Amino acid sequence: MPPCDPESKVCENGVKNQQSFWNTPGTSGFRKYPTFREQGVKSPDRWLEGKRIDDDIGPYWRVHDKLYDLSSFIEKHPGGRDWLLATRGTDVTELFESSHISLAPEALLAKFYVKDAEKPRNSPFTFREDGFYKKFKSKVRPILQKVGTGPSRKMLMIMDGITTVFITLTLIATITQSAFIASIAGITLSLASIASHNFSHQRDNWRMYVIDLSMLCSYDWRITHVLSHHPFPNTFYDLEVARLEPVLVLLPDPGKNLMQRFGCRIYEYLIYPIHFYLNALKKYYLIIRGEEQFRPELLLPGLELVVMALIAPSIWGAIWIWFVVHTSNSCFWAAIALVLSHHHPDAYHEGDRQREDLDWGLCQLDATRDRAEIVGNLFLVVTTLGDHSLHHLLPTVDHSKLPYIYPVFFEMCKEYNIPYRFYSQWEMFLGKYRTLANNTPSTQLPGYKPHND
Numbered sequence: 051m052p053p054c055d056p057e058s059k060v061c062e063n064g065v066k067n068q069q070s071f072w073n074t075p076g077t078s079g080f081r082k083y084p085t086f087r088e089q090g091v092k093s094p095d096r097w098l099e100g101k102r103i104d105d106d107i108g109p110y111w112r113v114h115d116k117l118y119d120l121s122s123f124i125e126k127h128p129g130g131r132d133w134l135l136a137t138r139g140t141d142v143t144e145l146f147e148s149s150h151i152s153l154a155p156e157a158l159l160a161k162f163y164v165k166d167a168e169k170p171r172n173s174p175f176t177f178r179e180d181g182f183y184k185k186f187k188s189k190v191r192p193i194l195q196k197v198g199t200g201p202s203r204k205m206l207m208i209m210d211g212i213t214t215v216f217i218t219l220t221l222i223a224t225i226t227q228s229a230f231i232a233s234i235a236g237i238t239l240s241l242a243s244i245a246s247h248n249f250s251h252q253r254d255n256w257r258m259y260v261i262d263l264s265m266l267c268s269y270d271w272r273i274t275h276v277l278s279h280h281p282f283p284n285t286f287y288d289l290e291v292a293r294l295e296p297v298l299v300l301l302p303d304p305g306k307n308l309m310q311r312f313g314c315r316i317y318e319y320l321i322y323p324i325h326f327y328l329n330a331l332k333k334y335y336l337i338i339r340g341e342e343q344f345r346p347e348l349l350l351p352g353l354e355l356v357v358m359a360l361i362a363p364s365i366w367g368a369i370w371i372w373f374v375v376h377t378s379n380s381c382f383w384a385a386i387a388l389v390l391s392h393h394h395p396d397a398y399h400e401g402d403r404q405r406e407d408l409d410w411g412l413c414q415l416d417a418t419r420d421r422a423e424i425v426g427n428l429f430l431v432v433t434t435l436g437d438h439s440l441h442h443l444l445p446t447v448d449h450s451k452l453p454y455i456y457p458v459f460f461e462m463c464k465e466y467n468i469p470y471r472f473y474s475q476w477e478m479f480l481g482k483y484r485t486l487a488n489n490t491p492s493t494q495l496p497g498y499k500p501h502n503d
């Protein structure tokens with residue numbers, strides 16, 4: 051049976067193509083429609099559960115067309131144990147290829163070989179030795195061997211500096227009871243937790259927990275963002291896209307109603323201030339029901355409140371300032387994260403025509419866009435998700451090292467005839483609304499769509 055097929059309107063796993071836009075040219079290249087997506091897969095653990103069903107490889111890990119038993123390697127994995135624990139029973143090809151620059155992991159992998167996979171991969175993406183991505187990686191390897199892949203001193207100063215400013219402003223706001231200072235502290239918390247995103251892709255480190263101060267769970271974030279969004283941006287398997295539905299529908303589904311297409315311009319701003327609270331409430335609800343595991347880092351926002359209560363004029367004063375900080379953070383975070391990197395209509399969204407060469411690196415570029423104004427400014431890059439195309443190609447490489455890669459990247463764009471260009475912030479801002487309003491999948495090759503701004 052072919053992959054999810056517009057003619058048959060049924061996927062390999064028997065799920066009906068309920069999304070009408072699958073019936074247009076292009077369509078998804080995945081063999082299966084993600085299990086649980088139709089019921090609204092909103093929890094990261096549930097997404098992994100669905101992926102285990104879709105990948106169907108038993109208790110192993112799949113890399114390309116081979117199955118491995120990494121059980122004895124989980125605790126020894128230099129990147130941290132959670133990556134392998136979470137992905138047991140799934141195809142980790144995209145993650146394995148994009149997380150490692152050196153050739154050491156590939157050599158090590160052979161030790162854990164069990165057998166060949168019986169079925170083709172669910173994912174359509176390829177990693178041919180002579181394809182764009184493998185070639186790109188072989189060109190950047192010597193550069194990164196020289197400059198390293200970890201954070202530079204400047205990056206650490208930025209990250210630790212913003213976190214310190216956040217703590218200081220929160221303490222001042224609590225003592226003075228200033229809502230204005232508290233809202234600035236909230237913006238600083240946004241900047242710190244977005245910068246912490248850089249560290250959440252790397253081997254386990256304490257800076258990745260800064261995101262927990264925002265009432266987001268760093269473990270869940272690694273699933274929704276690193277394991278789901280990064281390998282499969284703007285596709286059905288991108289949980290960051292799925293979790294926004296049906297409130298914000300970023301895929302070009304002809305079934306979108308007028309409210310979803312245009313009303314969202316107003317109602318999204320009503321959701322911004324509360325979405326982190328809703329997220330935290332849902333998390334605790336699932337923990338109480340025994341469906342998700344409690345993690346100590348989830349206590350960080352509560353600990354913040356306890357410290358504030360110790361220095362505030364009253365308990366109510368501490369609670370008030372805590373709410374102002376987190377509401378401001380919730381608004382600012384949503385505004386940045388949603389606009390900046392993927393949702394211009396020029397970027398590929400599931401349902402649009404796919405390129406013929408499904409090299410994973412090329413497809414990453416199709417689904418990602420970069421902003422011009424922030425290039426070269428490390429502070430703005432790391433706090434607003436800049437250098438995003440390179441980050442998607444090399445997610446574990448620290449943002450401070452990405453500028454060394456641009457010359458090779460531009461060279462390869464020329465070689466592969468990729469019309470790469472930087473977009474303005476304004477184009478990206480307006481582009482998000484055009485994407486939300488769009489209910490017609492593109493029939494043009496990604497990257498070559500007409501530009502109407």
Ligand code: HEM
Binds near residue numbers: 133142145159
């Ligand atoms: C779900 C799949 C995997 C993910 C998400 C993952 C992720 C990572 C991360 C984030 C790092 C740290 C990178 C850094 O900060 O420089 C790392 C390092 C490493 N991983 Fe993995 N990994 C995966 C599977 C594997 C497998 C299957 C092996 C080998 C059997 C492996 C071997 C290594 C080695 C040797 C390193 C040390 C750095 C290097 O030599 O590249 N990993 N991994």
